[in-house]
Amino acid sequence: MRSAQGEPRPLLGHPVADPLVRARKRAGLRLPGSGPAWYNVAGGGGSVAVSRETVEHIAVLARLGLDPAEAGEMERQLGAILAYVGKLRELDTEGVEPTFHVLGRLLPSLPLRPDEPLPPLSPGAALANAPASERGCFLVPPVIPEEAEKGGGGG
Amino acid sequence: MTSEFEPVIGLEVHVELSTRTKAFCGCPATFGAPPNTQVCPVCLGLPGSLPVLNLKAVEYAIRAALALGCQVARVCKFDRKNYFYPDLPKSYQISQYDLPLATGGAVEFLTPGGRKRVGIRRLHLEEDTGKLLHEGVESGSLVDFNRCGVPLLEIVSEPELASPEDARLYLTALRSLIQFTGVSDCRMERGSLRCDANVSLRPRGSREWGALVEVKNMNSFRSVKAALEFEVSRQARVLSAGGRVARETRHWDEARGVTFPSRSKEEAHDYRYFPEPDLPPLRIEPEWVEEIRAGLPELPEARRRRLVSGLGLPEYNAWVLTSSPALARLFDETLRLYPDPREVSNWVMGDVLRVLNARRLELEESKLTAEGLAGMLRLIDRGLISGRAAKALLEALVVDGGEPARLVEELGLTQVSDPAALAGVVREVVAQNPSTVADYLSGKEKALTFLMGQVMKRTSGRANPEVAARLLRDAMAGEGRAGSGAGPDSGGEAGGR
Structure with a gap:
């Protein structure tokens, strides 16, 4: 792995658990487990339940239309997945560096790219797969700008 | 509320x-x-x-x-x-x-x-x-x-x-x-x-x-x-x-x-x-x-300290003059060509910003350069343009840019200091404003300001204020003698700006 400056950058060899925890605290951020309500699933160990309400909320966020049968199925499947992953909760992870990335061991730091332009797509190619386009732009269903919504009369 | x-x-x-x-x-x-x-x-x-x-x-x-x-x-x-x-x-x-x-x-x-x-x-x-x-x-x-x-x-x-x-x-x-x-x-x-x-x-x-x-x-x-x-x-x-x-x-x-x-x-x-x-x-x-820290340019705070303790400017001025790098640069470069911190600061903070705001221009978008601004200040010093003409010149320097002395010629902003050239205008102003003249003669020194304004208006701001003021005083003193004869002393130094 090479940095953009040509020389391989020495990778840090120090344990990073502490800086991470400190950085999180400095940033005043919630630690895992205290995220938005729907992340919090009931139960620990092997039994994890996902409520119907949670499933429906996620479906709305993901723009998925689920009928009641499908929502029930999702409830069951998501519960099973979380129960499987939930096994990790049985471990004591105190002082263990969180795994932010599965390649963390192989790729201890993010490779960076020099700030040098590469040729972009030709305008034709960029729009080639667009279902609709106009004046060099992608044409999408109308989006009402916020300003226009109540701005009536302003012309 | x-x-x-x-x-x-x-x-x-x-x-x-x-x-x-x-x-x-x-x-x-x-x-x-x-x-x-x-x-x-x-x-x-x-x-x-x-x-x-x-x-x-x-x-x-x-x-x-x-x-x-x-x-x-x-x-x-x-x-x-x-x-x-x-x-x-x-x-x-x-x-x-x-x-x-x-x-x-x-x-x-x-x-x-x-x-x-x-x-x-x-x-x-x-x-x-x-x-x-x-x-x-x-x-x-x-x-x-x-x-x-x-x-x-x-x-x-x-x-x-x-x-x-x-x-x-x-x-x-x-x-x-x-x-x-x-x-x-x-x-x-x-x-x-x-x-x-x-x-x-x-x-x-x-x-x-x-x-x-x-x-x-x-x-x-x-x-x-x-x-x-x-x-x-x-x-x-x-x-x-x-x-x-x-x-x-x-x-x-x-x-x-x-x-x-x-x-x-x-x-x-x-x-x-x-x-x-x-x-x-x-x-x-x-x-x-640390490498990036070492390469940081001078930041506004250090620059403000330099302006306050080095040049003796008030803190408020230092903040305004560091409100953008472009403004700070204009100040620095003008100062190098015209080493009077107060004067340069006053012009930059006053008229330069006023013209830019009025025209909704960023300094970078304008044509104003340190050479132009310093050149203008020197023209004022040499009595070639009046303060009022300088404001018009500054507009031109911001919008069109160019060499100040030439712009002054082109725009007809040259100051008129020849008493003979101003005498006619002064006579007119005195003749057409008898009540103001009377006010002046009765001791209201402020009346002179109004009459000066009239002279400036008729000369498009080109009249040398000192010469114009002296001519006005003289002319009114003459009026006074011709009338009641109770004119105030007209011999003193000429009126201000």
Whole structure:
């Protein structure tokens, strides 16, 4: 792995658990487990339940239309997945560096790219797969700008 | 109106970094290219493409963080912020959630009550979105992805701003700091500086927090202040009437001067952040940070110290003269050519800024140079132009630029100092304003100012004020002798400017 400056950058060899925890605290951020309500699933160990309400909320966020049968199925499947992953909760992870990335061991730091332009797509190619386009732009269903919504009369 | 309540304001500022290429791909990031000519599979979110972070974007972010006195994290990571909107082709924005690039830090600004210091909570890197165009399209909205993927710095202040004016001053100081580091041009009208605000009110002296309202769509420094002033009084009205302020996002309507609730629902705030699987954590070596720190240019605070203790300028002047690098440079360079700090400072802070504001120009967009300004000051010193003509000359230097002496010729601004050339005008003015002349003769020295104005008007500001004043006094003294004979002494030194 090479940095953009040509020389391989020495990778840090120090344990990073502490800086991470400190950085999180400095940033005043919630630690895992205290995220938005729907992340919090009931139960620990092997039994994890996902409520119907949670499933429906996620479906709305993901723009998925689920009928009641499908929502029930999702409830069951998501519960099973979380129960499987939930096994990790049985471990004591105190002082263990969180795994932010599965390649963390192989790729201890993010490779960076020099700030040098590469040729972009030709305008034709960029729009080639667009279902609709106009004046060099992608044409999408109308989006009402916020300003226009109540701005009536302003012309 | 707000005496019962005190506002608590925090600003969230987005700054576009002036890198040559985008944050995660090699597309050029230049402003103003034809739509969708600076896009590639990565920034269009096409399947199979992978982001690679721009080293310069990280370097710029660190540079800005250091200028703000932030602590740069040794490890930070990128996260996906998920939402659906046509300006976001991937349906997520690469941002930083729980491990931002930098935290801490502060921005100082000068208020009439003295210096204030507002904390910076965090600073992180993310990518910009595309642009939606609505004008003149019947069938839908148009999307231009040229800006999509351009590196953005998000700078979040602590909720420590106590008034809309403080918010404006904070924003001015922050912009100046960022501009001095050279990582962004921070031009609000181009969208390279954007600002959202969180506003809440609480009973004065209370430590409780009121309901937080997010205000968006403020597109200029003026509108930031105006929008916040509106929002503070709106919330105060609601609370005074015993109501509750709803926690919501509101948009500023510049034309109507009001904020109105956003259409988007609560769910829009559930972004389901999760770690960006395409980017491993970024580890930042302390040596790199120190290298960047060593390369920081002189920042506004150091420059202000130099202006105050080195040149003896008042602190307020020093703040104005460091409000942008361009203004600071103009001052420095003019001073080198015309070494009178007070005089240069007065012109730069006064007429230069007035002309720029009146014409809604940034200094960089104007034609004004240090040579031009210094040349103008020398023409004043040599008595070749009057102060009034200098103002007209300055307009020309800002708008058209050019060599001051030649502009003076071209614009006919040369000062007329020959008494013979002014005698006619003076006679006319005295003859046509008998009552003012009488006032003067009865001891009202102020009447002379009016008559001087008349002479200036008739000579398009070209009359040498000292010569004109002497001629006026002489002429009126003559009138006085011809009339009652009780004219005041006309022998003294000529009137002022």
